[in-house]
Amino acid sequence: MAYKVMSLKNENPRISIITAVHNGAATIENTIQSVINQSYDNIEYIVIDACSDDGTQNIVQHHIDQIDRCICEPDEGIYDAFNKGVLMSSGDIIGIINSDDWYEPDAINKVVRCFINSDADIVYGNCNRIIDNKTAGKLPVRNLRFLIWDMCIPHPAVFVKKNVYERIGLFDKKYKIAADYDFILRAYLGGVRFCYLDDTISNFRFGGVSTTNEQNCTDETDQIVLRNINLHRFFAIIKQFIPEIKSIYIFGAGEWGGRLAKILKLTDISVTGFIDNMDEKQGTLFNSIMVYAPEVLRSDESQVGVIICNMQYEDVIYDQLIGMKLSSSVVILKLSELILEYSEIQ
Numbered sequence: 185m186a187y188k189v190m191s192l193k194n195e196n197p198r199i200s201i202i203t204a205v206h207n208g209a210a211t212i213e214n215t216i217q218s219v220i221n222q223s224y225d226n227i228e229y230i231v232i233d234a235c236s237d238d239g240t241q242n243i244v245q246h247h248i249d250q251i252d253r254c255i256c257e258p259d260e261g262i263y264d265a266f267n268k269g270v271l272m273s274s275g276d277i278i279g280i281i282n283s284d285d286w287y288e289p290d291a292i293n294k295v296v297r298c299f300i301n302s303d304a305d306i307v308y309g310n311c312n313r314i315i316d317n318k319t320a321g322k323l324p325v326r327n328l329r330f331l332i333w334d335m336c337i338p339h340p341a342v343f344v345k346k347n348v349y350e351r352i353g354l355f356d357k358k359y360k361i362a363a364d365y366d367f368i369l370r371a372y373l374g375g376v377r378f379c380y381l382d383d384t385i386s387n388f389r390f391g392g393v394s395t396t397n398e399q400n401c402t403d404e405t406d407q408i409v410l411r412n413i414n415l416h417r418f419f420a421i422i423k424q425f426i427p428e429i430k431s432i433y434i435f436g437a438g439e440w441g442g443r444l445a446k447i448l449k450l451t452d453i454s455v456t457g458f459i460d461n462m463d464e465k466q467g468t469l470f471n472s473i474m475v476y477a478p479e480v481l482r483s484d485e486s487q488v489g490v491i492i493c494n495m496q497y498e499d500v501i502y503d504q505l506i507g508m509k510l511s512s513s514v515v516i517l518k519l520s521e522l523i524l525e526y527s528e529i530q
Contacts, residue, residue, distance in 0.1 A: 192276055192299060192345075199227050199292055200275030200346070204265035205244075206234040208283030211389065213243050218286035220250040224293040228252045228275050232265040240283075263355035263363040270349050279343045284389040291385045295343050304379030305345050306371060311338035312387040323388060325380070326495075329527030330520075331372045332413060334405060334440070335365035341385040342368070348376055361397055362404035369412055402439050406446055414526075419451050421525050426489040426515045433481065433490045435459045435501055437470040440519060441493035445471050456488060461501075478508065487513040495520060 201219050205212055219229050231244055233256040244254060253272055259265045266280055277299060281287060291309075298307045311323045326336035342364075352371050355363040372378070430453060434441045437458040445455050458475040460466060465475045481490065490505065492498045498518050505516050 195300060196226050197276040197296060197299070198274060199224065199296065199343075200230060200269075200273035200278045201227060201292075202230045202232065202266060202269030202273065202278065202280045203283055204232045204234075204262050204269065204280070205236060205240055205283035206262075207236045207238040207240060209236070209239040209243060212240055212283040214286050215281060215283050216243070216247050216251075218289075219281065220247065221289065222287065222292045223290045224296060227292060228273060230254070230269045230273060232259070232269050233257075234259045234265060260357055261360050263357050263359065266363075267354040267357070270346070270354060273346060276346060277343050278346055278349070281340055281386065284391065285340045285387055287386050288384055294381060294383055295385065298379055298381045299343070299345075302379040303377070305348050305377045306368075307343045307379050307381055308337045309341040309381040309383050309385035311341040312384060314387050314389040319387075322384070327524070328372060328378055329524055331369050332527055333409060333443070333519075333523050335362070335368065337368065338386070338388060339364040339368070340388050344371075352376065359404050359408070361401040362408060365405060366408045369408060373412065402442070405439075406443050409443060410446065413447070415447070415450060418447065418522070418526055419453075421522055422451075422453065424525075425517050425522070429487055429489040429515060430454065431456045431486060431488045433457055433459050433476075433484075433488060434493055435478075435490055435505075436493035437462075437465050437475045438494065440495065442471050444491060444493055444519060445473060456484070459490070461504075478504065481505070481508065481510050481514055485511070485513070487515075489515045489517060491517050491519055491522070493519045 203215055219227065229251050231251055231254045233240060233244065235256060235258055241256060244251065248254065270278060295307050310325060313320045313323050323338040325338065330336040348371060352367065352374055356366050359366055432448060432453055433456050434444055437460040441458060448455050455473055458470050458473055459478050459480065460475050461478065466477045468475050492501050494501060498520060502516060502518060
């Protein structure tokens with residue numbers, strides 16, 4: 185049930201933008217320019233610097249007349265810096281853009297219109313993926329119901345009413361990489377109203393903390409999912425789809441498949457193995473479980489289930505398995521079906 189969050193008081197609400205930085209001299213100029221050159225005029229800009237020693241402060245000081253608040257002091261990590269910015273902000277709405285990233289020129293104006301027109305508590309849009317200074321598509325934006333399994337909206341394109349932080353709490357500093365996911369999931373499970381703005385808001389440069397520490401990010405995400413998911417409900421849904429099966433193959437030796445394997449370890453359903461189409465993965469161990477080629481399903485005569493854990497190619501993989509004309513004792517299921525069914529009865 186959604187809780188009551190106050191509507192914006194006027195048509196020109198104050199927007200607080202927070203940039204956290206540590207040794208970002210190579211990119212922060214672009215970030216600052218993208219904020220101070222916005223078409224929207226009621227912006228409070230806050231820069232939190234964790235004692236950079238690479239010339240970052242020289243760049244910040246060059247723009248100090250257009251930066252409302254700037255502190256340079258040690259912190260406990262990026263989410264500690266975010267929390268400092270949130271606490272000192274005076275805006276009705278808060279956006280966070282890191283020193284590797286930047287906004288599109290009319291982004292804030294579009295976001296404000298969306299807040300006003302929708303009366304949402306959180307607005308999120310699209311975000312370009314930047315690799316080697318070139319746009320390489322967009323970060324995926326999925327149905328919000330997938331939030332129980334992964335961060336499915338791009339944080340650089342997320343804007344939050346300040347009173348949501350007062351209701352949900354700040355970023356949890358025990359997470360060093362995935363606290364943004366933890367915050368967004370808490371908001372979603374707490375009934376906060378989201379609105380998707382189908383427009384490009386920001387640009388995310390690969391090479392930041394989450395993309396250079398992918399395994400740590402995956403591990404933290406696993407912890408967050410396991411802490412928040414209702415295991416009894418999730419297992420009941422698996423049994424609803426495959427009631428008689430005690431053994432599962434997981435198709436996809438990747439992040440989502442690994443997460444499912446950790447969850448299934450807590451049940452009476454055993455993971456026989458992973459299946460993957462990539463030759464280099466076959467015959468190796470993933471999460472201490474053997475990875476097989478799809479042909480293993482032809483030789484396994486027991487009643488087994490296959491759960492496809494590759495969102496990008498799940499329809500292709502499903503068609504591939506159907507085309508193999510496997511035994512009727514093999515039940516094929518998409519993880520997305522489980523997640524959507526689970527979220528439907530939240």
